[in-house]
Amino acid sequence: MTISTDLAYADRLDAQDDLGHFRDRFMIAEDELIYMDGNSLGRLPMAATELATDMIHQQWGTRLIRSWNEGWFTAPERIGAKIAHLIGAHEDEVIVAESTSINLFKLVMAALRLQSGRAHILTDDLNFPSDLYILQGVIELLDKQHQLEIMPSADGVYGPVSALQARLSEQTALLTLSHTVFKSGYLYDMAALTAAAHDAGSLVLWDLSHSVGAVPVDLHAANADLAIGCTYKYLNGGPGAPAFLYVRRDLQEKLLNPLSGWMGQRDLFDFKLDYQPAPGLRRFLTGTPPMMSLALIEPGVELLLEAGIDKLRAKSLRQSNYLIQLWQRELEPLGFTLKTPREAQQRGSHVSLGHQEGLRIDLALINDMQVLPDFRAPDNIRLGITPLYTTYRDIYQTVLRLKAIVTERLYEKYSTDAPIVT
Amino acid sequence: MTISTDLAYADRLDAQDDLGHFRDRFMIAEDELIYMDGNSLGRLPMAATELATDMIHQQWGTRLIRSWNEGWFTAPERIGAKIAHLIGAHEDEVIVAESTSINLFKLVMAALRLQSGRAHILTDDLNFPSDLYILQGVIELLDKQHQLEIMPSADGVYGPVSALQARLSEQTALLTLSHTVFKSGYLYDMAALTAAAHDAGSLVLWDLSHSVGAVPVDLHAANADLAIGCTYKYLNGGPGAPAFLYVRRDLQEKLLNPLSGWMGQRDLFDFKLDYQPAPGLRRFLTGTPPMMSLALIEPGVELLLEAGIDKLRAKSLRQSNYLIQLWQRELEPLGFTLKTPREAQQRGSHVSLGHQEGLRIDLALINDMQVLPDFRAPDNIRLGITPLYTTYRDIYQTVLRLKAIVTERLYEKYSTDAPIVT
Numbered sequence: 001m002t003i004s005t006d007l008a009y010a011d012r013l014d015a016q017d018d019l020g021h022f023r024d025r026f027m028i029a030e031d032e033l034i035y036m037d038g039n040s041l042g043r044l045p046m047a048a049t050e051l052a053t054d055m056i057h058q059q060w061g062t063r064l065i066r067s068w069n070e071g072w073f074t075a076p077e078r079i080g081a082k083i084a085h086l087i088g089a090h091e092d093e094v095i096v097a098e099s100t101s102i103n104l105f106k107l108v109m110a111a112l113r114l115q116s117g118r119a120h121i122l123t124d125d126l127n128f129p130s131d132l133y134i135l136q137g138v139i140e141l142l143d144k145q146h147q148l149e150i151m152p153s154a155d156g157v158y159g160p161v162s163a164l165q166a167r168l169s170e171q172t173a174l175l176t177l178s179h180t181v182f183k184s185g186y187l188y189d190m191a192a193l194t195a196a197a198h199d200a201g202s203l204v205l206w207d208l209s210h211s212v213g214a215v216p217v218d219l220h221a222a223n224a225d226l227a228i229g230c231t232y233k234y235l236n237g238g239p240g241a242p243a244f245l246y247v248r249r250d251l252q253e254k255l256l257n258p259l260s261g262w263m264g265q266r267d268l269f270d271f272k273l274d275y276q277p278a279p280g281l282r283r284f285l286t287g288t289p290p291m292m293s294l295a296l297i298e299p300g301v302e303l304l305l306e307a308g309i310d311k312l313r314a315k316s317l318r319q320s321n322y323l324i325q326l327w328q329r330e331l332e333p334l335g336f337t338l339k340t341p342r343e344a345q346q347r348g349s350h351v352s353l354g355h356q357e358g359l360r361i362d363l364a365l366i367n368d369m370q371v372l373p374d375f376r377a378p379d380n381i382r383l384g385i386t387p388l389y390t391t392y393r394d395i396y397q398t399v400l401r402l403k404a405i406v407t408e409r410l411y412e413k414y415s416t417d418a419p420i421v422t
Numbered sequence: 423m424t425i426s427t428d429l430a431y432a433d434r435l436d437a438q439d440d441l442g443h444f445r446d447r448f449m450i451a452e453d454e455l456i457y458m459d460g461n462s463l464g465r466l467p468m469a470a471t472e473l474a475t476d477m478i479h480q481q482w483g484t485r486l487i488r489s490w491n492e493g494w495f496t497a498p499e500r501i502g503a504k505i506a507h508l509i510g511a512h513e514d515e516v517i518v519a520e521s522t523s524i525n526l527f528k529l530v531m532a533a534l535r536l537q538s539g540r541a542h543i544l545t546d547d548l549n550f551p552s553d554l555y556i557l558q559g560v561i562e563l564l565d566k567q568h569q570l571e572i573m574p575s576a577d578g579v580y581g582p583v584s585a586l587q588a589r590l591s592e593q594t595a596l597l598t599l600s601h602t603v604f605k606s607g608y609l610y611d612m613a614a615l616t617a618a619a620h621d622a623g624s625l626v627l628w629d630l631s632h633s634v635g636a637v638p639v640d641l642h643a644a645n646a647d648l649a650i651g652c653t654y655k656y657l658n659g660g661p662g663a664p665a666f667l668y669v670r671r672d673l674q675e676k677l678l679n680p681l682s683g684w685m686g687q688r689d690l691f692d693f694k695l696d697y698q699p700a701p702g703l704r705r706f707l708t709g710t711p712p713m714m715s716l717a718l719i720e721p722g723v724e725l726l727l728e729a730g731i732d733k734l735r736a737k738s739l740r741q742s743n744y745l746i747q748l749w750q751r752e753l754e755p756l757g758f759t760l761k762t763p764r765e766a767q768q769r770g771s772h773v774s775l776g777h778q779e780g781l782r783i784d785l786a787l788i789n790d791m792q793v794l795p796d797f798r799a800p801d802n803i804r805l806g807i808t809p810l811y812t813t814y815r816d817i818y819q820t821v822l823r824l825k826a827i828v829t830e831r832l833y834e835k836y837s838t839d840a841p842i843v844t
Contacts, residue, residue, distance in 0.1 A: 027479070027483040027484075029479075029483055029484035030484065035486060037486065037487045040487055041482075041486055041487045041490075043483075043486065044478065044479075044482050044483035048478070049478055049479065049483070052474060052478045052714075053475075056466065056470070056471055056474045057449070057451070057466075057471065059661075060463075060466050060660060060661055061449040061451055061465075061466035061471070062449075062451035062452065064457060064459065064463055064465065064794065065459045065462055065463045065794060065796065066794070067661065068463075068661075072661060072662075098520070098521070098524065098709065099520070099683075099708065099709025099710060099712075100709060100710075101681070101683040101684065101708050101709040102520065102524060102681060102683075102708060102709055105681055109563070125695060128684075129684060129687070129693045129694065129695055130683060130684030130687075130709075132695050132696075132697070133682045133683055133684060133687060133697035134681070134682060134683060136682060136696070136697050137679075137680050137681060137682035137697070140678075140680065140682075141531070141563055141680055150695065232710070238482055238713070238714055239481075239482055239489065239490075239494060239710075239712075239713035239714065240494075240709075240710040240711045240712045240713045240714075240716070241712060241714075242712060243709070256562075257559075258559050258562065258563055259523070259524060259527055259556070259559060260555045260556060260558060260559035260562075261521075261523040261524075261552060261555055261556060261559075262523065262550075262551060262552035262555060265551070265552075265555060269799060270799060271551045271798060271799055272551065273547060273551060273554050273572065274554075274558070275554070275555035275558045275559070286521065286523050286524060287520065287521020287522060287523040287524055287552075287662075287665070288521060288522075288654070288661075288662040289662045290521075290661075290662045290663060290664060290712040290714075290715030290716070291660070291661035291662045291715065292474075292660055292661065292662075292663075292712075292714040292715040292718060293712030293713065293714045293715040293716075294662070294712075294715075296714060372486065372487060372488070374487065376693060377691060377692060377693050
């Protein structure tokens, strides 16, 4: 194949793509920009621009305090119910609240209290550092018996499945893992790990931040206990938009939120001095939700529901397979390594490429090549595939530009001291 | 005075008001609406509408992930520094993060760890129930020795100052109070209570939610240790906008955030597995901030700085005095009680009126009279004075309409089962 043939091939794939029209539902301000970072901050849905105007002028500016009774109070459940459809949960099992980190703290602390007599939290070193930091904070607050066990991945790509399974014991209170691993894109077998944990009497908490909206998740099929996740990545909810949490129905009344806040109080306007947790998931709310950021989650979720998560997954895998094929032909000979599983069922929706000049290549890609990936130390160039708007042409051109950066040594002008974008 | 004379008098006061022009800097969508709830949700600054458009189209829609390096990462400190000027703090002593409740949890837990050997938290029953709920949650997480002591107010209006002072002991780890009390508007003498607590070796945490932007606060003059506060009331930051926290410089490196999150990590993009707190106030950040809600705080704070907090306080007191005079003449004979201190130096920026038919009067005021106050059980009609946009005419008409509701028995059609707005 020649390059021109290849470009035509990419365009033909785009032309045949029955999800391709969803790209028009997003703001594409710079036609020439190739955005490969939707797994970090999703693009702006056009419907969110209209909603933002309504939120500002009508809901805040005009209705003022009345808006709390006109949809704001119930927004955490309403949007949670929509997210539930993406992750195989009942509508009353998901609620939007605070941030992923804060929600992790709430659920881990609640789980440890329920699991009295068991003092270990089990995880792996592929988990988000942000999650590990929260887990360390939880351990600090508890008595000396509590421990955090971090199983190492052998290669930094694949989850240490058998080590985790071997480590589960009558001491394990909670197994918590990132379902799709943020660096390598490795995808855990949720059902298998959950079953193994349950066999040992442990609860399981899944961080779905890199799965929700990208990978079909079936919390019920896996009988998962707890989950958290982010809304600003594949859900396109906007920068730093509040996160969600899932608690299986039968656990909801057994768990208590350690961050016992007014929004989780049973009778909000009685102003009683004693905290009484609300029934159901509302008890896991704490503070007043940031409504501008919260409301704007809804349009992105609706786009995903409209497209259908199974179709999105199928396209995502076609696109990541395409990217891996191009890597093999164009980039592997130039020293790029594949840091993502080749097996489709073990892969989320991004592909990480390593290179000994990874950071400088990343900088050249951003500054000279109109491609926005992201970078994860030490040398991962992370390419996010967001099938609602990523085109085959985007992928093809990204590969070609990576190739040019190395063959033409365009990275050499960059220093490794440059700041890194999230 | 006749009523027409009175209205002319109110209008004359407005005409003489050198802050009156600030009302034009806010969206006033319904001219006929009298908004007396700016102490619960501040109005929309016009500058925030422009900023919201920029945030949506330019910062999120166009710049995408790049915006994190173009102002988003530093927004918590940048906006915190502006708030610092309203509360007598250094710029590097205030940061915007999460919600008031979450920030309270962080600082209380951090303070208790620093005060090992002391196990009591002291507060009063005039404090926000939301704060008491968080304090209860903190106590639940700690060992059995820790206690929450809630001093009762004798009359529900004035803070139990001498009871608090008498209760301070070598067991008191932390005294925490709401500087302006949410029901009665009672204003604590921050310097006196802080000094008394320090004499006993206790730390002090002030909740400034009903003071910031309404009352001059001088944390340094009082040598206050810790503070938290809300941005969506007098700061006009938008519904549920993130809160702020203050930690005096010399305490910053001594305190550790129990909600140890990625945003508070020393080297954000090293992705090390061990949490290392950032120097200074950033360690008190936890999750990724909700940028839409966070960014929109800034225009409201800038308006307050432009007007000047001392001038705002002077107007607020003139207006609350005016309201109290009108109450005495028009409403006291109808059974309305004043539930706010008459002494100006003991009063924040709202006035609470009680009545045995309080809730039904409140409902008539909202539904029939185009006045939006708020209501706090059991019978408080709370009238917020927000001198950036409250007019003397607003106050005069509110009083007249309250009078009409009672004299014409307009409240009788309402049930006390109606829902209540925050």
